[in-house]
Amino acid sequence: MRLLQRLSGSNDFTLVERFGKDIPPYAILSHTWGPDADEVTFSGLQNEQAMNNPGYNKLLFCSEQAAKDNLEYFWVDTCCIDKGSSTELTEAINSMFKWYQQSERCYALLSDVTIDGSAEDLTQQEWTRIFQGSRWFQRGWTLQELIAPKVVEFFFKRWETTRRQGDTAAGSP
Template sequence: MRLLHAERLEFEEFYDTQIPRYLILSHRWGEKEVSYQQMKKKRAEEGPGLTKILNFCTLARGGGYTWVWVDTCCIDKKSSAELSEAINSMFKWYKSAEECVVLLSDVSLGVKGVDDEDFQAEFAASSWFTRGWTLQELLAPRQLTFCDMEWKEIGDKGSLRGMVSAITGINKNFIAQDKYRPLAVDFANVAMRMSWAAKRKTSRSEDMAYSLLGLFDVNMPLLYGEGAEKAFVRLQTEIIQKSDDETIFAWTANVPQAGMLATDPSFFADAGAIQSAPAYGYGELRYWMTNKGLALQIPDSEWPADTSHKSNTVIVVPIHVQSDSHVDLGIQLQCMNTRNIWCRTMCQSLMCLPKRSRVFSRKEDTSHVIYIRAGKFVTEAT
């Protein structure tokens, strides 16, 4: 990890247990940001970018910090290998920081107090709350302090968690917590975490997926140029390699048919209240990636007796999730050809399922395996 000395303005590399305590900055990028090369050679132009770093270092020294981390200058973005390592490590770096300072460059506290309605409206309208990268910067740090454009302290995320929750749609229990307990976001299901990102944006389309790597504790190579859809499908593929959380399938979209995985975080906009649920009589659903798409192993108990693998056959597959009213939910699938390739239909909503009393026993059941393309569905010839 490369840190910047808050007084000498010189870089130093640290590894693992050698990393000292440091202050980390979260901010919106603006004009004339200072690069690693400019900072290293002390050739940074006078302007908002350099002023931001100098003010942050002054704030750090006042708080007793020797080292700081700023994404604009502490990453050599000309090195694709270093950029990939940094993005895959970003959540950990924000989590490991002694404290995170958020600079809201479009908010002015002035003489107003935090309880002032006009200030609260200005705070809520800050573009910082709309960006993809700032989601992990909000959730990862144990201690986070908001500052206005003049570096005046507004409050920390503990005291402001009610306001932050209302702005972001994130339950306040996931925003602030005791620093010695496990990170609260680790207990949120996949659909809930995805819903937090559903309305956020990034400048580069692929970054919408890359900015979520740490939130799901997965790693993957960066392939700028692959496009937002492929990047987001790759992210979900990595998630299902390490998690059996079926809420990853609890998305909805205004499309007639689709693959098994969402192609955009916005598909999870209404999934924030989705809950993981026990089987309650529904057969176990197993799934894994293959070269034919996502393979679903559906228990015979959930396979209609008169159903074959003929084209246009429709089934409803239970996914072990519930709505906020504890209704069991499923998805509708349709067979598209004789090669056993299926797609999801009725994507606008999840299917409500009847309550079941029979407890499923795998020993008494056989199963059917079908294949569903992971991302956007493409009609295939029979």
């Protein structure tokens, strides 16, 4: 499994490969893709141009959020899978449920949702409208990314957090 490792004391990270029992605790991102040119790919991460892509902000967000959650590693499909290799892509698709299931946390990014005020102040009716209207729920992968992880934490466009599914104290949306 290819992961991004946050480098100690910085916002920098590097790709690493870990296998079997050597796979460390990690966070995983569930998100909708932007235009291909905006996302940071496996090959794009190899050069500094990736930092200019809008999708690079997702990597920075994951790196920072993983650090807040005391996790050194995180996984983002756009750059942790070499889509230029059909063998690797097939293996990744077949492993996806397991990878989400084995993650410590899943960050579900609803990048098309902006809220005014605090997420804590939303009513159940407002939650329902927001969640049903998000592109995230229109994807084929949503179900496994929602049910496989131990904890799913939802974030909106400006990286505001909502509630964590799986954390009994916080409830669920």
